[in-house]
Amino acid sequence: MLTWMDSLKGRSLMRLTSFSDAEMLDLVNLAGQLKARRRAGVRGNLLHRKNIALIFEKSSTRTRNSSIIAARDEGGGAEYLTRPDIHFGKKESVKDTARVLGRIYDGILFRGFAQKTCEELAEYSGVPVWNGLTDDYHPTQILADLLTIKETFGGLENCTVAYVGDGRNNVANSLMMGCAKAGVRYVCCTPKELWPDEAILAEAGEVAARNGVDVRVFDDPAKGVKGANVLYTDVWVSMGEESKTAERIKMLRPYQINMDLMRATGNTGGRLMFLHCLPAFHDSNTEFTKTTGALEVTDEVFESPYSKVFDESENRMHTIKALFVSALCDRSKV
């Protein structure tokens, strides 16, 4: 029997603060139930006749495929729309596109540059809109991360997540808030130049305090990761920031996750995992890593038993499905 909160019906996800702490954790819980249901071989009809538009301005492997299969698994459909395919933002404003697609589809998942575009889609479409990554936030990723931690450690209690790398990117912003809302301690290890935005940091600090934990920022990674149970990183150069490649690599090389940093947690014999939202640069032999030197995690860590990155990427599908189901499915009919 699947259970979830009625309050999630019809709701959009702009950033994790769109949901209460309890609602966010309820979604993670529902994703776990849907995962078990799929593993048991059930392909249901929770999204029967529900159609979802996927508007993508940036590339994607996980978010795109997770959305398509999440909808299809439960009897719904998803249509992948890129900027060159539709008039979006060129011949037709975001506001008009929102009003058109809102009449055709039951929900819209957006991946793109400006957070404002996602918010405009939600404001004018009249259907739930989910943020599948903007320059500022990546909330659906963090639902999958929390599910992975919960499954691996058997819960989210007494856990410290240390994020090491670009401390102000979309994943870092959302991870900080997701941990705060889940009552997980969060440490950000990043150079001064990439410190999280003051307002976002302060907001997460308040939420964390409410849940009995804290959010801290260190520029020395070896100090910051001490006692951590999860080491998390992301690419050093996010989509849309390619012009900053050289300066980022120089700045972030000391923040690479390698076995020495894993050992610096003091937890290699206990509760410790490595997470990465993917895609990752981990193999020093690829053409790109050879020429740029961009390598945020070594192969030794990426391929080690500590690494749960493929569980994490699978969980993108189950968590996105939970979002679709909780927003679109009539719970009384389940």
Ligand code: CP
């Ligand atoms: N982690 C993530 O969002 O991956 P994609 O860019 O492949 O969707």
Ligand code: NVA
């Ligand atoms: N920070 C990365 C995340 C990719 C999933 C980017 O925006 O490119």
